[in-house]
Amino acid sequence: MSFLREFLEFARQRKKLWLFPLLLIMASFGGLLILAKGSAVAPFIYTIF
Helix, strand or coil: CHHHHHHHHHHHHHCCCCHHHHHHHHHHHHHHHHHHHCCCCHHHHHCCC
16 A cells, blocks of 8 residues: 555656556556456457457
């Protein structure tokens, strides 16, 4: 959690607010891949990529 807190402070101080949407998209794709690994939804998720 300290890494996340430091990253938020860095982004606020350096005006790097454009990183937040990028990280959100990357986290959602990662979540989809983890979800798709062992579920019945896998064939539908893999067609997205």
